[in-house]
Amino acid sequence: MANHPEEILIDARWLEPPEPMEKVLHTLALLHSGQTIRLLLHREPFPLYLILREKGYAHETMPQPDGSYVILIRRVSAE
């Protein structure tokens, strides 16, 4: 099982806080190097950004036309 998909999708739209954050934190523990989390959310998760930065992950936020957000999360590579 060496091949991991490049992206793990988390659809956390319409979940009650902090369930989306809990799902992301669960998944971070399973993330392999080079993998990205694609988080779908109905609002922008400012508190999650703080925890991601604290734990050494980078994120990229893309607002969607329907008012929801796509957030890509990856580990900051140690250079």
Place this chain on the structure above:
Amino acid sequence: MNSQPGLSFEQAPPFHQPLRFFLTAPLFLLVAGVLLAMESGGLNSRWSAGALALTHALTLGFLAMVMLGALMQILPVVAGSTLPASRTVAMVSHAALTLGTTFLMTGFLRSSPVALGSGIVLLLTGFMVFIAAATISLMRVAGSDTVRGMRHALASLALTVLLGGLLALIRAGWENPPMIEGASTAHAGFGLLGWILLLVAGVAYQVVPMFQITPPYPLLLRRWLTGVLFVLLLLRALVPLHAAPAVFVIDACLAAGMLMFAFVTLRLQSQRRRKLPDITLDYWRTGMTSLIACVAVWLPAQCWPAWAKSDARPLLLGVLFLYGFAASVVTGMLYKIVPFLAWFHLQAQHQAKAGTIPNMKQMITERKMRLQFRVHLAALLLLVAAVAWPNVLHIHAGIAVALSSLLLLSNMFAALRLYLKHGGRMS
């Protein structure tokens, strides 16, 4: 597309900053309950020393205390912007609000100009420091509907505090200027319908859909409600009180805005995606029902002069608005904010793996929150009844308010105990 906005964990307020506001607030509710139980004066006339002390224990000591602490926390969450010098602002505004409210209440109860004056200086200092910091913070962010609501609420707070200062100086012995009745009406209008209602509305646009998973508030309402209500309040303050038709039209528009907000909120909550029991939802429904009841109490006074002149009418409005609406919504929010912060800070501090720290719902048990909600409801009903029979029921109502505040405090401490037990740090 945006990545890594300029906010780091170090900039987010540490847990102790909002918590000190949240733990102090129930103590003022306790004081209000004890004062009410000790004497019926607070429910005999809105102008009595007892009523003024009680009102300000509730508005400053409980409501403003929680609202300032919550704003400090909510700004980074909903707008991605922290208060500048947040530690100093939290320390100064908390100390000034706590001491200032205590002095002001003492000034009312003992008719002491020195205590009133000290209270006013402290309150003006504390509020102005907070308002300046929050204004800077709100200028940095894009003007969303919530941010607009917060700006209108803060402007109303500034006007309330300035008018309150003027009124207290007059009570402390300064010469009574003309338009004193107008200043006092405007003070109450900006305080209740401006600061409290507009802040609740602005925050509701975010937290009702967020926590109760409802559809969003209608776009037109989000865009216009707080601005229109704020302009109406300005007009109400400028129109002479004897211009009865104009006053009636403005009041009717304000009442319509209140009804619209309350009914839309109740309708959205009935459309929530998850139908699980939720104490915050119950608190919000109590709050919105009380807001509707306020209009039901106000309306008959327009065609029934005896009710308009009755001492009971403003007291009943005060009980329904401050305890039924504002205290209910604020308590309901505390039950989301405190468990979330305890969970969030543990999570961030410990790089915790799933399952090693309590989840948000375990921070305060549903059973304890439900018990406190029932006592709060009983206190509200007793307060309403005590407006009609103050000499008979003030003791029961006061004890119920005090008991509700003690249970609320104990619930806040339950979350704090669990946080500390799992190694949470306070700074």
